[in-house]
Amino acid sequence: MILKDIKNIFHQELDSLYIKEEVDSFFYMLIDSYYNISRIQLAIHSDLKIGDSEKILKALKLLNQQKPIQYILGETEFFGLPFKVNEHVLIPRPETEELVEWILNDQAVKPKDKLSVLDIGTGSGCIAISLAKNLPNTKVYALDVSAEALHIAKQNAKLNEVDIEFIEASILEQPIIDEEFDIIVSNPPYVRKQEKQEMKANVIDNEPHSALFVENENPLKFYKAITEFALNNLTTEGALYFEINEYLGNKMIELLADNDFKNIKLKQDIFKKDRMIKGIKN
Template sequence: MELIAFKKHFFSALSEIYPETEIQSFFNILIEFKLHLKRIDAALQPSFEIETTALDFLKKATSDLKSQIPIQYIIGETEFYGLPFYVNKNVLIPRPETEELVAWIINDRKAEDSKNSIKILDIGTGSGCIPISLAKNIPNAEVSSIDISSEAIKTAEKNATLNNVDIQFMEADILNTSNLPYIVDVIVSNPPYVREIEKQEMQKNVLEYEPQLALFVEDENPLLFYDKIADLAKNYLSKNGQLYFEINQYLGKETVELLKTKGFTTIELKKDLFGVDRMIKASFNNS
């Protein structure tokens, strides 16, 4: 099949589900991934003949997109903070707002201009996007990460190898963890924070295909991960150590209040690129 014929089929198949701009974006991603054609190449080579194996993949991808399977899962990869990552059904697809959390930590370390080594613990490994990006961008960082899912850790380990960084991954249920292995300078976490009542706001591609364990908490206790991690941070953060969270946009004030009750005295609530409360930095006033 010629590329122009496949493109016509592709747009027709998806036209009732997605806007044209999104379909074009999917098309560009798929042809670059499978045919190694940039957008300009596709425009200049409409008669490009797609080989059978590649065509089978593209047709399957079209069917998957009709079922609203995320494009990142279809091609098995994505980009985060300028780095490549493998993704699959066992890990969340990294979001732009999480990049902002990572950037906050990196910029804080640059501002301190410290040549000393720093120990960082990420809680909730997932794809490894947070710990790997931090290890890649903070000189002298010793980074470790915890996740309850062995399958997520396997994916994160592949991503650490892909990005040539050394991360210590540990399998543990943080809600049932009483002790951390050592004192650290930074704890960062993007834990499950979406309440059941918020499911109606979410798209099908998230609800049906991304791992529920990494997304949702019960309505009655939506801050349980923050409560637990803050308790651990009190005992395992070094002097002047910092705690960073990605948070539920509707629970910013509640999360701040929780941290105050734990004894954190320096708390900063920050909005993301969409203008909603999305991240918190907290520390103890050690002066």
């Protein structure tokens, strides 16, 4: 089939579900990944043909079912690095890149010769791996309750050539880890079930609910457990960083203050939403 004809089919099928520019993006990502044909090549040679169109038409069907393009391709990018993803891990978000950037900026201001970092609820490993890649002389640990998620995270560590120590455990059970950390960071489940209606169907229908949702009655369940763990496992003056629910910033300030953390800072993301918080162990 001629590729420009397939592109027209994409728009016929998908323009009612996605904006036109997004459909273009899906198409170009797929032809690059499946056939090693770039957007520029297609612009120069508009009559380019492919012999086997089955794969891209199958992808079109999945897009029609609102399956995320990252899961269709099995990969995405985070903080300029490649990551494998599947239905067992969340697709890394731009706001989480801002959390990583915050940590790196803080370390640039007050660098230490050696650091020990723990990422709790690592998922694809995007936070842990990005920190390991950008912080020399740092020992990075990554914890998750999901064996399937850790399998992907280990692949991503190998893909990005970083050494991470992975731990399979539930933070809710307060695992015993014989290590003190200079930094503990987490992007735990924080979407209350009452907020489901604010989310896109392709997220709800495809991404792991265990990594997304918490009960309405106890939305800080994971934050409380991680804060308790941090009290026992952070070094003095160690830093605790969280990505948070935009509606619960004040509750998070209270949680950290009640646990004697100091220099608490609530930070907005690029969309002006309260999205990150940091506290220092007193």
